[in-house]
Amino acid sequence: MSELLRTANLGKSFGRHLVFSNLNVKLSAGKVHGLLGLNGEGKTTLIRILLGVIPADTGSIYYKDALLSFRSAAYKEEVGYIPEDPFFFGGMRVGELLDFNAPFYRRWDGRRAEELLKRFSLDRRARIKTLSRGMKLRLEMAVALAARPALLVLDDPTSGLDVPTRHDFLQDIIRELADSGTTIFFSTHLVHELERIVDHLFILHRGRLILDEAYETVKNSIRRVRLAFPGDSPETLGVDGVLVETRDGPRREIVVYPWTDDKKKKIDGFSPTLFHVEPLTLEEIFRSFVAG
């Protein structure tokens, strides 16, 4: 899979507060990348750096193998951005926002913009400030897609939306875009949103990427193991990759990543009376990673 965007040792601080350091992110063309993290972990900061909105303190960004600087602008022709808050210029009308954006993009597709307005039931003459949050999100999407981006960056756009709208948005639009070859970089704290669409998973925690893996791989190799022992639970199971561990007398529960046959054999050696292995949902995976 060809690489669209890559960072090398990216670092950022706000005053004395280190947001992240040595961050290496790779976005593969045509994939949906999910960026997960608790609130305040630096997801928005990372996105703003990738978009050239704020500068990084250290590190480099490459787009299609070309080194970008903070002043680079040309690559943004191929990058669509849907921010967290609908911060549109309130006084504008829907059509005016499209017209305002059109001259920025050489690949702007006016016909597509009109189609998207129709598809999203947006009235060109409506004032933006009168739109609901869901409609504003659709408008943001229309603006971003009319520029035919190779990379679409979404910064937690679905927070505050009702469930059906979120579902429509994710299922109908994001998947459709990804299927048509657009690379998606999606940040959210509503983790379960990503479950059905994500291809690759990043988890940003305490200034580091603690997970950078294909979702399929993670899903297939992370397991929750429920154990019970005849007497007290052994002091240690001797298994590495334990993300979460809870004990309750003879009972024990662990989340292991990656789960392998070797680890299974090792635990078998303790002759547990209960040995139940089960997969995790994305939300559980996320919680397991950040719990440590």
Added chain:
Amino acid sequence: MFNRMIVKEWKEKSGLFLFALAGLVLFALAFSGYSKDKNTLDILASTLLLIFLPVFSLLLGASGFSSEFQDGAWAYLFSRPVKKWRVWLAKYLSLLTILLVVILLFALLTKLHPALKPAPDMFNFPLMDEDISYGILAFVLPLLLFTTAFSLSILSEKTHAVAFLAALVWIVLQIAVTEASLSLFERGMFSSAFSLVSILGLLVPLSLALASVVTLNRADFSQPKRRTWIFTKSAAVFILASIGLVALLALGTRMFQRDRYVYNIEADDKAFYFSTEKGYFKFDLAEGRTEKLARHPSMWGYISMAGDKVVFTSYGYGGGWRGFAQLRIMNRDGKDERLLLGTENQESPLYGGYIHPVRMSPHGDRVAFFLRYGPKPTVQDLWVVNSDGSGLKGYDLGIPDADYYLIVGFGKSGQSLYVLCTQNIKPGDKDRRAGARLLRVDLDSGQVETLADQIRKPYFASMPAETETSWAGGIVYIQHDEAASKEILTMLDPETLEKQTVDIEESVSAFRWDKSGERLAFLTSNSRLGVYSMAEGRVVQIKEIAGYDLRWPSEALEWTSDDRIILRKLEGEVSSICFLDANLAEQKAIRLPFSSHYASRIWNAGKYAIIENTENHQLWGIDLETEQWLRIY
């Protein structure tokens, strides 16, 4: 992108624009309401110019990035595929269109409002002399204030705080530049002082604008402190670089040096006296030698002579005298040079004033002068002092809105003084310039009498040399004839108030008495040279002349003592001094010893015709008998 940005900014700033429109309506109503009260109109027009437009410019500029800050749209804007400096430029130009439209509307208001008509220029602003471009205040000041505020607007979304900060920056800048230019001014570097004000006045807003662009390009907008720090650092670097640039420019061009000039000229049959930035000089006509009479430098030094005395002004460039004017007196040979009075004494009614101009009475016993910028805010009074320094007496001429006084001369008896007074124009004044007035001041009683008004080009008004002729002491000036709508050359006998006028179609642009005071040579706006005979009361010669340098008409024309007229001719690189006979035919042309395209002044003193090399501040004299050139200064 620019078109869309303009639409966006116009929509966002519609409130401010409406504020300007409301101001426009209010000013229009106020102009109508006070249409008969010129002083109030004056205040209103000044308020419009000095308060309303600057405040509007500050608020408009300060609101530059406020909308981007308020709703976080800066991130959205910067994520567009466009260089950040182009975003800056597009916003700047977009807001500039609003500013220009507002200025244009106010310009139209002041131009078209019946209470202010006819306006002297784009703006009918009365504070400035018409020689100063109104554009400086009407356009440049709002533009610079707007640029400053716009540059600072990247620091905060609080429009009023940014506007206040921008105003503060300007106040500090004004104080700094004023102090620096005053310091230069007091050292005789007048042009440099003006250049400094102009250059720094432009460079500082430009520096802030560049700092703003750098900040935009480098700073993290989510960190206000860091953004402010980068801006401050960049602004300091650019401002220091600007100052360095000015210093380099000054060194390279030797800009910051005392102004050079050849100024006030007086001549008698024995010598030619003149002042320069280095002091006062006398060129002895018999010996063909120049000697320095007094070292005292002066700001546009004035000399006046009568009897065996020469009175002159001086201006201290250093030490305790720095910045203070003096009136000094000496014998014609430069001996017995002493201080008559000074303006350095805080108790003196002349304290801190500027002596300008000065004239000695025919018998040399009294000296008259005007004082500008004295201790009272609007003192422009006439003062007379005896030539031994005693009997200082001030006269209030009682002219409302007096702008400038010129001394034309003393009457024959020395008891009366003839002065010209210009007045400030006010909105609604009937004419573009009300014209100067010719006043006669009785020095004993202090009585002031207006002899003539509507005088144009008052700086040219003159008396002939004080020779014993029937018209000696006659005053000549250019008066505007409203009925004929033209300027007429008028000669007035100040004793009898008998007038003679030169009746020609075109306006007169300059004139010069002959040595006897019998004839007056004049130049017209159609490049015609004429001679008016006082005895015959008519124009005895008038002729179109071509090829002569008439750019400085009042100084381009001179009589020789044998009644020929001197003009300068400029043919490519070759320059000549030409002598015209009684029929105004060129009799002789003698090539100048220097080459310059600058306009030159010409004088005659005894057997010498003297011409200034204005470009290099030199004086050259030609002995009319031997036709030998001599460098006088």
